[in-house]
Amino acid sequence: MKPCYASPSLSFSLLKAGKVPHPPMLAKIFSRFVKAPRPAARAPDGRRLYAIGDIHGHLDLLDGLLAQIRADEAARGGPKGELIFLGDLINRTHPLSVALPGT
Numbered sequence: 001m002k003p004c005y006a007s008p009s010l011s012f013s014l015l016k017a018g019k020v021p022h023p024p025m026l027a028k029i030f031s032r033f034v035k036a037p038r039p040a041a042r043a044p045d046g047r048r049l050y051a052i053g054d055i056h057g058h059l060d061l062l063d064g065l066l067a068q069i070r071a072d073e074a075a076r077g078g079p080k081g082e083l084i085f086l087g088d089l090i091n092r093t094h095p096l097s098v099a100l101p102g103t
Helices: 008-017 023-033 059-076
Strands: 049-053 082-086
Touching (some): 049 059
């Protein structure tokens, strides 16, 4: 008789369906493959965060976005928001002076 090898995904789906003879043992084996759901991202109480990514030297677009943030803060009131810049601020095809005034 040839041995039968089941893939982890097939075995796990059988385990979830309750069709495996030893659920506690297999649950322990496959539990390391199951990731717990991540909690929803949120700012700490009393703080407002604005994340801005990949400017790539487009100061004109950044200025427009900052104007929208100022309007949002005026409409909401409360604590002043904090800006978080992610990604690239400059692009090789743009001069540095456009992306970073005063440099």
